[in-house]
Amino acid sequence: MEILIDAIKRAKTTMFFTGAGVSTLCGIPDFRGPDGVYRDPDAARMFEIDLFDRDPGFFYSHADALVYGNSETRPGPVHEALVALQKAGKCAGVATQNIDGLHERAGSDPVFAVHGSAALHHCRRCGAQKTFDEIRALRAGVPGAVPLCEKCGGPFKPDITFFGEALPEEAFRGAMELAGRCDLMVVLGSSLVVQPAASIPLAALRAGARLAIVNRGETPLDRFAFFRADDLAAFAQAVQRSV
Template sequence: MQDPSTEAARSLAEALRRRPRTLVLTGAGASTEAGLPDWRGPSGIWRSRDPRQVASLTALEYNPVEFYQFYRHRLATLRGARPGPAHRALAALERAGYIHWLVTQNVDGLHQAAGHKTVIEVHGSLRSARCHRCGAPYPIEAVDVDVEDAADIPRCPCGGVIRPNIVLFEEVLPHDAVHAAFAAAEEADLCLVVGSSLQVGPVNLLPRLVADHGGEVAIINLMPTPFDHLARWLVPAKAGEVLAEVARELGVEVPRE
């Protein structure tokens, strides 16, 4: 008997052969196969840490030592990380013309490292930093420092603290990225969700927006999501394996690691 995920991959590949305008939305599950931890899964980071204590605007301003220690650990985890099978497959499908837009909730930069050209980062990037006051750009190494007390906090010449270029809890998402994501959803015929729990707004509404104007939705995620009822293709399997099968069906070569 054929594996249901293989059947779904073949059906999804058949849909992609029709060359719909395809929007991909990726979450932490796209990167767990690259060895990075997720956030909200059964063993996710937020199961053991309160994000308000280490990853919020309040933490940056009132608990900076723990804030910088947390992100230094995150950078150490990210250092040396290489694109996983989902990143490589998506980049190959983009090169072959099957993907038009990719929106990611991830901040690891692994889509770009895999060669993906059009990436909309709605939560920012942990590959760069900026001054919290004046916005001056800095390399991420500027915040990869050992902060034991307030005197160790990295600062810009303007006096502002230098922080990772990501969206913290209590901050609004970057307008340009969110606008680009929703504009893509307005045009898309197919929304392919890869490794997202679809719990974080507002981008979790992208599949509904595509479905509302007659588009189709595919969800590849190990755990259920609040929007599973929208999906024509619902595949509870590892994203990299499913996408590799989709690529094989389409005759698209996916580079090895």
């Protein structure tokens, strides 16, 4: 880890790209891992936009544990480590595949949530907007309750990118812009298989940045990385020791 910490200290602009591994450290279930949510075929369909529009209750009945039960989940050691690096001027931005909002809650800025997040919800019919907390209040803790718009009666949907929806353009553009000008890209807890989000580290590599990867398990970009390790907790500890 000293090699990686040293590279972060010497880099001018370091960008971080994070995936599920960063959040599973805080007890949030992974989607695609060995114990992943997607092994439950029902849960795998909860993020299909066609199904949401036919039956929003299907999403909300499955989302209680995964999305709305997480409001008490606190940022984990990696989230905190990235904030510590930011305060030391060593984190220029975080792009994340995670939809749990924990980087934002920890205080990272900017965060490019390239698969969206549940921080905001919009009415599918009229576009009215509500925050996560407003939606929680509207659902009043009733299991599976669909939050309905007071103006038009339409269902609210979280700004998580569902299958069949385009990625949030602004977040993706911001991430690609930073990837194109960073000189160090550090991938944390992503196996880099979900496209097009995984193309962000590749864009950094193509623009001449050095690449480091900390992830349990192989990634398709391992052979391009000057540093490769498995243990995210060890990374977080090494950061806290050095800043």
